[in-house]
Amino acid sequence: MAVHTYLIAGIKLSFSYRFDRFFKQNIEAYQINDDGTYDHQIIMSYETNITPPSEGNYRIFSKNAHGIKSMMVYDEDFKHVKIVINEEAFSDLETAEYIYSGMVFLEMAQRHGLLPLHSSAITFQGEAILFSAPSGTGKSTHARLWKERFFEQVDWINDDKPLLKLEGDKVFVYGAPFSGHYRENMNQKYPLKSIIFLQQGSTNDIVKLDEKEALQRLMTNILRPREESIWDQSLTILEEIIKNIPMYLLDANMTQEAVDSVYHTLYGEKQ
């Protein structure tokens, strides 16, 4: 397992992965020269009999009747995190590696003022549009409809949990290589134009969310902090988003009419 250094959303990460499936021809876009320094380090460890350490911080991710399936051992501020996976407890180790390293990276990112939002983020006309919903609702599908419709005018920043950051008084959306099943992502940042919350439906009606509804929906789709100082960082971004970014709820079916609804609302004309 070769160790490389990556720059993801402004965070210098030292990481070595074992399985190519999700990382090869994906994470290279984030690779930088290794000068021995990093903000955070993730080490993957595959063991057959996992016991919690006798001292230091650890968090068990998953257990079964036989014992610990996966856990992480971490130090202060998550500078060094070791993810321990029981080789015999997972039938799909590649996916386990991808998901756990992604989860841990997001917790690291939160500590730097980045807000992960469960959404499919595309770029269109120089700005980022995010389609947010719980898993299985159809956000990737909706993003794909935009790609079908507008071809090279659309690209993915991230298809699972793009990272939002406040820079000055503007909100930017950053890509990362941890990007869900389809892995679509780019190592770029774009200014946020709008967030569209999706629910499965048939009308394609779109309504603007008021501050209360917007906060509720955002809270459902962010990575929830566990420490007060990190809540403060996340809430600062949320406050800015609620104040300045128009957000909508779309009752979406799986057709181009759903795209029409959003396009018309955001750009004010029928396409």
Place this chain on the structure above:
Amino acid sequence: MKIKNDYVLKTVGNQFIVVPVGKEAVKFQGMITLNPTAKFLFERLKEDQTETQLIDSLMDHYDVNKEIAEKDVHAFIETLKKHQLLEQ
């Protein structure tokens, strides 16, 4: 009665919300929004209070009659109990 230390009051724009930290962050996945009355009572309950003390505080601060104050305080405490926000 006192609210668990792991629940903190935060302001987002002009909304008051309560978020969990520490051990409660793992258990509690929801979000609580507070209206101004609830926010007032929540802040009082950061220190040990009896129901009577809360009612008196509310009456002082808001110029409402005892009946309304009792109703509001009682309803709020029931909500806190339901979501297990009070220290045992």
